[in-house]
Structure formats: structure tokens, C-alpha cells
Amino acid sequence: MKDLAPDITRIRLLVEGFYSGSMDEERVKAYLLGVADELRLRVYGQPTIHSPAGTGSAHNQGFDAFVPLIDSGISLYVWSQQRFFSTLLYTCKSIDIDAACMFTQAFFGAREIEHSTF
Numbered sequence: 001m002k003d004l005a006p007d008i009t010r011i012r013l014l015v016e017g018f019y020s021g022s023m024d025e026e027r028v029k030a031y032l033l034g035v036a037d038e039l040r041l042r043v044y045g046q047p048t049i050h051s052p053a054g055t056g057s058a059h060n061q062g063f064d065a066f067v068p069l070i071d072s073g074i075s076l077y078v079w080s081q082q083r084f085f086s087t088l089l090y091t092c093k094s095i096d097i098d099a100a101c102m103f104t105q106a107f108f109g110a111r112e113i114e115h116s117t118f
Contacts, residue, residue, distance in 0.1 A: 013089040020109035032067040042070040
């Protein structure tokens, strides 16, 4: 992919895995604020968390969430039935990829995770 704006720092980190334990709005919020704090990213608003709450298929139940950062934002998607999560950290500030992955894996109690930067 051609870098159309080489003068703008952009880090995009995708982390996915299967979580353990229960999942609710409070845990989603705790992750978004916790990973931001771990990476010293500045939050400027409260997390926005949505859940289809039974609307649509059982396969797609879970959470869609976002927290805005001074340095961009963090999105989290959770599939409750499959116990799967996918999070995208998008930041205009350099971050410690290993720290982000370790925090995410520990927070969700995931046996293994996969990650990619782009």
C-alpha cells in the first residue's frame, strides 16, 4: 500500500483472539480505558458501547465499542457466542506493539492471540 501521507505518523494494530471469563459492558469499557492507559494514550471522551441485545442473529451478538483518543481511537468488537474479540488500535503516535499485545492477551485471558500492523 502506498503511503499517501508519509509526514503523518499512523500506527494501526489489529489484535484478535478468544477471551475467557464473562463479557459485559463494564469489561468492554475497562479494556478500552485500560489499554489506553497502558500505552499512555490520551482519552478525551467516554467509551461508546453498543450491543444488538437480541436484534439480528445469535451469531452476531456481542459488543461494538470505540473510545476516542487525542491521538486517534481504539475500536473493539466482541462476538459473545464464539467468545472472540477483535480490536483495532489506530494512533498517530508511536506505541509499544509488544506492550499492547501483552496487555490485550492478559486482559482477555486469551491463550493465544494474533496481531498485525499496517
